[in-house]
Amino acid sequence: MSKMKTHKGMRKRVKVTASGKVKYRKSFKGHLMSAKSGDRRRRLNKPAIMSNTITRRVLRALGEE
Secondary structure, three states, rough: OOOOOOHHHHHEEEEEEEOOEEEEOOOOOOOOHHOOOOHHHHHHOOOOEOHHHHHHHHHHHHHOO
C-alpha cells in the first residue's frame, strides 16, 4: 500500500512540539478588534495547545503517528 500523504492545509496551520503536543494560533483575531477587551486580545495573541482528543487525529493527518 502507498504512503499516507501529509494534509497540506493542516501542516500550514499547526506545529508539533518536541514532546508531541500540537500548537496552533487562536481564531477570532482577524478584524473587529476594537469591540474586544485588551485582556481578550492579549489572550488571543498567545499560541494554544490542542486538546488530547483532537491531537491524535491531527498527528495522523500530518503523518506523524
